[in-house]
Every structure is written in C-alpha cells, then in structure tokens.
Amino acid sequence: MSTFASILLYALTASAEHHLRTNNIAIRQNGNTNTSILVTNLCSETIYPAILTQGGTGPQNTGWVAAPNTNVTVQVSEDWQGRVWARSNCTFNSNGQGNANGGGSQCTTGDCGGLLACKGPGAAPATLAEFTLTGSDQQTFYDISLVDGYNYPLAIVMQPNGNQALQNIDPSTTNPSCVASIGNFFTGSNYNPYTNNQQFLGTSSSQPLPFDTKNTASSISSWCPWDLQVNPPTAPGNGVYPYPDDNIQRPVYNPCTSACVKYGQANYCCTGSYNNPNKCSPSYYSKAAKSACPDAYSYAYDDQTSTFVIPSGAGFQVVFCPGGKSTNIIGSKGAGSIKHQRR
Numbered sequence: 104m105s106t107f108a109s110i111l112l113y114a115l116t117a118s119a120e121h122h123l124r125t126n127n128i129a130i131r132q133n134g135n136t137n138t139s140i141l142v143t144n145l146c147s148e149t150i151y152p153a154i155l156t157q158g159g160t161g162p163q164n165t166g167w168v169a170a171p172n173t174n175v176t177v178q179v180s181e182d183w184q185g186r187v188w189a190r191s192n193c194t195f196n197s198n199g200q201g202n203a204n205g206g207g208s209q210c211t212t213g214d215c216g217g218l219l220a221c222k223g224p225g226a227a228p229a230t231l232a233e234f235t236l237t238g239s240d241q242q243t244f245y246d247i248s249l250v251d252g253y254n255y256p257l258a259i260v261m262q263p264n265g266n267q268a269l270q271n272i273d274p275s276t277t278n279p280s281c282v283a284s285i286g287n288f289f290t291g292s293n294y295n296p297y298t299n300n301q302q303f304l305g306t307s308s309s310q311p312l313p314f315d316t317k318n319t320a321s322s323i324s325s326w327c328p329w330d331l332q333v334n335p336p337t338a339p340g341n342g343v344y345p346y347p348d349d350n351i352q353r354p355v356y357n358p359c360t361s362a363c364v365k366y367g368q369a370n371y372c373c374t375g376s377y378n379n380p381n382k383c384s385p386s387y388y389s390k391a392a393k394s395a396c397p398d399a400y401s402y403a404y405d406d407q408t409s410t411f412v413i414p415s416g417a418g419f420q421v422v423f424c425p426g427g428k429s430t431n432i433i434g435s436k437g438a439g440s441i442k443h444q445r446r
C-alpha cells in the first residue's frame with residue numbers, strides 16, 4: 104500500500120471511531136450469505152456504490168459503476184456488519200484502478216484508495232447506510248449516518264423477506280430517508296408520493312412516511328455551513344465573497360464535510376476529554392445536518408435517538424437519491440417509535 108493510501112486509511116479509521124457502536128463481530132469469509140442488500144441508484148447521474156464489511160461475511164462485489172435507474176443486489180451473512188455509500192464522479196481504467204494503480208484518489212467524494220472494488224473505508228464526505236444485522240439480543244441496528252459528512256441523498260428500506268414479525272412492523276417507522284441536495288429535493292410544500300396508490304420507499308398511503316415540513320428550497324440549498332462546503336461558489340472577480348455569504352448561489356452538487364473530519368478537534372469528534380455524552384454537544388455541523396435530515400445520525404452521541412432497531416432477519420434496500428423530502432419519523436412519532444424490540 105502506498106504511503107498516501109495508508110495515511111488515508113488511518114485518517115478514515117480515526118474519523119470512523121464513533122460510528123454505530125455494537126459488539127464486535129469477526130470478519131469471516133465463509134458464512135452463509137443468505138441476506139440481500141439491494142442497492143438502487145435513482146440519481147440522475149452515474150454513481151459508484153461501495154461496501155465495507157466490518158464483521159460477518161460480506162459480498163464479493165465491493166464497488167461498482169451504477170448507471171441511473173439501476174439495481175444491484177449483493178449477498179451478505181445474517182450477522183454482517185458494515186456500511187454502504189456512493190462515490191461521485193470517478194474515473195477508473197478498465198482494470199478498475201486509477202492512474203497510479205489505485206494509489207491516488209479517483210473519485211471526488213467517497214474514494215477508497217483509487218479502486219473501483221473497495222478494500223477499505225471511503226474518504227469523507229459520504230452519506231453512509233450503516234448496518235449491524237445481528238447485534239445484541241438478536242436485533243438488527245441500522246442508521247443513515249452523516250457523521251463523516253454528506254454527499255448523496257440516501258434512504259434505507261427494510262425488507263421483511265416473508266418474516267412475519269418483520270411484516271407486522273409499521274414500515275413508516277423503519278424506512279428513513281435523507282434528502283439534503285437541492286437537485287433531488289421536492290420544492291413544493293406538501294410532499295405526497297402516494298397519489299394513485301403509489302408506493303414510496305416500501306410504504307403506502309395507509310401507513311405513510313412522515314416527511315419533514317420545515318425545510319424549503321432555500322434551506323436545503325444552503326444548509327451546509329459555509330466553511331464545510333466541498334464546492335464553495337466561485338468568489339466574484341475581486342476574490343472576496345460579499346456578506347452575507349448565504350445570499351450567494353451555491354452549486355447544485357455540493358457535498359458537505361463534517362466539522363470533525365475537517366478540523367479533527369476533540370470537541371467536534373467527541374474524542375479525548377469530550378469522549379462522554381455529557382461533555383460532547385452537537386457541533387454547528389451536526390445541528391445543520393440534523394435540521395436537513397432529522398432521522399440521520401449526525402454526531403457521536405446522537406446514536407441513541409437515530410439508530411433503528413428491529414428483530415434480526417431482514418434484508419435491506421439502500422436507495423441513492425430517493426427524491427422528495429427527508430423523513431421526520433423520530434420528530435413526529437418519538438424516539439421510541441424506531442425501536443422495535445424482539446418480543
């Protein structure tokens with residue numbers, strides 16, 4: 104591994120310290136991979152989904168090119184632990200490598216050591232779908248994480264797979280969505296995807312998802328704190344942004360780095376003397392992320408409220424660019440509504 108890649112991996116592992124915390128599951132190669140993760144690209148552009156296995160048996164396919172409106176299903180073990188994200192704007196050669204044989208970054212966000220098939224975590228910022236399929240008490244834990252920043256809108260749809268206990272759960276309490284990119288956001292006031300008996304993210308009008316009603320086109324265009332924008336607008340001719348910054352038109356595709364990733368400070372990352380829920384409060388980044396995506400996990404000690412829990416046995420669909428609006432399940436139904444304990 105090149106020095107660059109080692110440093111990259113180190114930096115990412117460090118920033119990933121506070122993700123979904125569960126018991127440790129060893130990575131295996133030979134588990135029965137009988138659980139499906141369906142990855143759907145509803146973005147209008149080609150994306151490059153990626154999968155990192157942190158426990159259990161992961162899929163052979165760890166990264167691919169996904170044209171708009173395509174699905175790829177991968178198989179993992181029932182005790183799999185890992186994450187799914189998407190990379191933007193990659194350029195790989197026919198071997199799935201970058202110019203420097205996989206040494207340099209080949210994607211503008213989410214890159215994993217320049218390889219199409221990832222062998223490690225992705226570079227921040229990236230919106231993550233995180234899963235621990237069999238955690239404590241035979242339960243599945245999952246979340247949408249913005250802890251390492253945000254690049255694409257993402258939704259998670261629980262798939263009961265014929266399991267009666269899972270089928271009985273109201274799907275409007277299991278399928279969170281985070282839409283914080285203006286290009287994928289419904290700008291009207293009443294978002295209703297259920298007309299003409301339409302289904303949306305595994306739900307129907309009889310058990311509709313509660314959507315966020317606070318955000319507007321303006322708030323979604325400018326939620327990312329100015330200093331954390333990956334693509335800040337070009338400064339005008341004199342090189343000085345007029346004040347206030349927020350009146351400047353921002354680019355449509357504008358990923359957002361988290362304050363922890365950008366500055367690495369203990370108070371933003373909840374590390375060192377801040378490694379304690381009573382000491383580490385949400386940063387300006389996590390507040391902004393939570394207001395754009397109320398059901399997402401935005402900083403280290405937010406996981407108690409934003410981790411979904413169901414009895415294990417489900418498969419999942421991860422949808423990039425689901426469209427519409429972010430869900431607000433926790434805000435409208437309460438933090439208890441997303442904890443479905445095994446009975």
Ligand SMILES: *[C@@H]1O[C@H](CO)[C@@H](O)[C@H](O)[C@H]1NC(C)=O
Nearest residue numbers: 134135136137138180181416
């Ligand atoms: C999946 O495989 C595991 C391990 O072999 C097994 O215990 C479980 O019953 C299987 N699940 C299904 C749905 O087949």
Ligand SMILES: *[C@@H]1O[C@H](CO)[C@@H](O)[C@H](O)[C@H]1NC(C)=O
Nearest residue numbers: 141143171172173174175420
């Ligand atoms: C992708 O899978 C979803 C869920 O099963 C299905 O509704 C959709 O039609 C599929 N899309 C394509 C292009 O196959």
Ligand SMILES: *[C@@H]1O[C@H](CO)[C@@H](O)[C@H](O)[C@H]1NC(C)=O
Nearest residue numbers: 148191192193211212334356
């Ligand atoms: C993708 O990369 C090309 C070439 O570097 C650049 O011109 C373009 O703006 C990038 N697009 C996005 C969405 O980042």
